Amino acid sequence: MKKLREKMSLPIRKMVHTILGILVVFIVIQILSVTGVLSSSLENLMPELCFYAIIAVGLNLCVGFLGELSIGHAAFMSIGAFTSAAFTNAAADAIPSVGLRFFIGLILGTVMAGLFGFLIGIPVLRLKGDYLAIVTLAFGEIIKGILNVLFIGKDKDGIHIALINSNQESLDPETGKMIVDGAKGIIGTPHATTFTNGVILLILTLVVVTFLVNSRTGRAIQAIRDNRIAAESVGINVTKYKLIGFSISAAIAGVAGVMYAHYVSSLTASKFDFNMSILILVFVVLGGLGSFRGSIIAAVILTLLPEVLRGLSSYRMLIYAVLLIAMMLFNWAPGAIDFRSRLKERFKRRKEERP
Amino acid sequence: MSLLTVKSLGISFGGLRAVDDLSFSIEKNELYGLIGPNGAGKTTVFNMLTGVYKPTQGTFLLNGRNLTGMSTTAISHAGIARTFQNIRLFHEMSVLDNVKVGLHESISYSTLTGILRLPAFFAKEKAMNEKAMELLSVFGLEKDAETLANNLPYGAQRKLEIARAMATNPVLLLLDEPAAGMNPNETEELMKTIRFVRDHFDMTILLIEHDMRLVSGICERITVLNFGQELLSGNTKEVLQNDQVVKAYLGE
Numbered sequence A: 001m002k003k004l005r006e007k008m009s010l011p012i013r014k015m016v017h018t019i020l021g022i023l024v025v026f027i028v029i030q031i032l033s034v035t036g037v038l039s040s041s042l043e044n045l046m047p048e049l050c051f052y053a054i055i056a057v058g059l060n061l062c063v064g065f066l067g068e069l070s071i072g073h074a075a076f077m078s079i080g081a082f083t084s085a086a087f088t089n090a091a092a093d094a095i096p097s098v099g100l101r102f103f104i105g106l107i108l109g110t111v112m113a114g115l116f117g118f119l120i121g122i123p124v125l126r127l128k129g130d131y132l133a134i135v136t137l138a139f140g141e142i143i144k145g146i147l148n149v150l151f152i153g154k155d156k157d158g159i160h161i162a163l164i165n166s167n168q169e170s171l172d173p174e175t176g177k178m179i180v181d182g183a184k185g186i187i188g189t190p191h192a193t194t195f196t197n198g199v200i201l202l203i204l205t206l207v208v209v210t211f212l213v214n215s216r217t218g219r220a221i222q223a224i225r226d227n228r229i230a231a232e233s234v235g236i237n238v239t240k241y242k243l244i245g246f247s248i249s250a251a252i253a254g255v256a257g258v259m260y261a262h263y264v265s266s267l268t269a270s271k272f273d274f275n276m277s278i279l280i281l282v283f284v285v286l287g288g289l290g291s292f293r294g295s296i297i298a299a300v301i302l303t304l305l306p307e308v309l310r311g312l313s314s315y316r317m318l319i320y321a322v323l324l325i326a327m328m329l330f331n332w333a334p335g336a337i338d339f340r341s342r343l344k345e346r347f348k349r350r351k352e353e354r355p
Numbered sequence B: 001m002s003l004l005t006v007k008s009l010g011i012s013f014g015g016l017r018a019v020d021d022l023s024f025s026i027e028k029n030e031l032y033g034l035i036g037p038n039g040a041g042k043t044t045v046f047n048m049l050t051g052v053y054k055p056t057q058g059t060f061l062l063n064g065r066n067l068t069g070m071s072t073t074a075i076s077h078a079g080i081a082r083t084f085q086n087i088r089l090f091h092e093m094s095v096l097d098n099v100k101v102g103l104h105e106s107i108s109y110s111t112l113t114g115i116l117r118l119p120a121f122f123a124k125e126k127a128m129n130e131k132a133m134e135l136l137s138v139f140g141l142e143k144d145a146e147t148l149a150n151n152l153p154y155g156a157q158r159k160l161e162i163a164r165a166m167a168t169n170p171v172l173l174l175l176d177e178p179a180a181g182m183n184p185n186e187t188e189e190l191m192k193t194i195r196f197v198r199d200h201f202d203m204t205i206l207l208i209e210h211d212m213r214l215v216s217g218i219c220e221r222i223t224v225l226n227f228g229q230e231l232l233s234g235n236t237k238e239v240l241q242n243d244q245v246v247k248a249y250l251g252e
């Protein structure tokens, strides 16, 4: 056991600690909810914490490690959400098991979001300079616009897809069923997302990104962030590794989208707007660029906060703002960084003094 | 056949002719110097030889293969490695990881192998770590392996850049002012290291340097550049004693 600990590198050790922390929180929450201490509204919030933490971790890969700003990450989430929800609804008759449909939907949503990330990345990531931010912003608006007028229906003749609401009439009145209904989105998706599968997916995401970052590919990605010309000069194919990093980040946003789609009662495109993209970016920046653990903590705190502060509704935004500033200072102010490293040193020394 | 052949290489930036009609060739295992006053166009030559700039005139060949106009990445694969005058390290990464990035092409495994931690991952990482530590010890940096590149002292950063360049397993190493910012002792030590790299790795080295003690100490032949044009080439001692060269340096 001790040997194993010594063999693990620092980032892997950090990941293991984070996973243990997540599991402890998970068990405590389970106990609180079984004993009825936890309010039902808080209990309902638990899956939400998971998918926001997941997308924050995914975006941190893009912003913190790849060094590319994406301000349209909610769009990749919406692609994962709509793909999977359309599937779980359309396949309701063919596959009765909700769990199996959710699982297949998860794979489809993740792959589709990753694919879109790849397709957008091809033209944009070849350019030198910060073009990704503006393109992802536009992409977010375009996807939202398209999903708002997307109609998919299903009847005995098969699937009907239209970008205007014309196929409602063309659907067979007996067997017809709307799956995606324009601005009304998708309703009736089974609530397959739970706190348990959320925690599993969060841990899985954390493991994937940590292993990625601490591998040959991850080093190439970080090298490009630190110095593009130097990375090229040692033979790294910059476009290739940017595409890999961005696609994986988009795919992870897709995972969060799949969870979201199987959590809400009605899935609408309007939810995945600029505000949501910025909110996710706030998680990443506040949690610290390059710190997956920080992203998770920031996502959890900032998602819980509005709920916890519900009683103080008139001061809610004020407290929220003060907390944001406090977290910002804690993470980024030179004084605070100094203080934290001194604290760490002291801990280390105390440990070493112990026989 | 020479290892590197440069044939009337030139480039213009707008109206400025930064390098004009430059020709020279370097033999295998040679230590060759490129000198000249500030703004003479030395770094620009390196930038052309590594594909950072595309020459507007002339060609260059490595072992007879024309590399003119190829991308920086492709030229690195072809076997030219370099350091930078204004240090370009991966500053947020550890010293060890900087060298491991240099090993990117020579020791390779797929992204999926890395994410899934397949057996090949552990074997290749072990090989990378060993190779990287071996290179670091050549430059006396093995104790700093876990240090952030950014936190290294200036002289050590320059050495790390050479270690990273050597990790790409090049046939030609370009060093842009490797002794800049070093004190005489450090420079002395660096000269030994450069000689060691040449002998131990059977390397061919082209270096730019302002420190004439270093140039006359280790370069067998040099080319003097002035206002983008070749002033003189040949045996180091003879060239440095030439009146024209002295004049160019004193800036008459």
Ligand SMILES: Nc1ncnc2c1ncn2[C@@H]1O[C@H](COP(=O)(O)OP(=O)(O)OP(=O)(O)O)[C@@H](O)[C@H]1O
Pocket (backbone or CB within 6 Å): B013, B016, B018, B036, B037, B038, B039, B040, B041, B042, B043, B044, B045, B085
């Ligand atoms: N990208 C560029 N655009 C425009 N002019 C450039 C560019 N790169 C270099 N130059 C110009 O080319 C000339 C040669 O520059 P270079 O950096 O090659 O000089 P150098 O010999 O390396 O000088 P130093 O000893 O100061 O490093 C200078 O006049 C410089 O301003």
Ligand SMILES: [Mg+2]
Pocket (backbone or CB within 6 Å): B042, B043, B044, B085
């Ligand atoms: Mg220069």
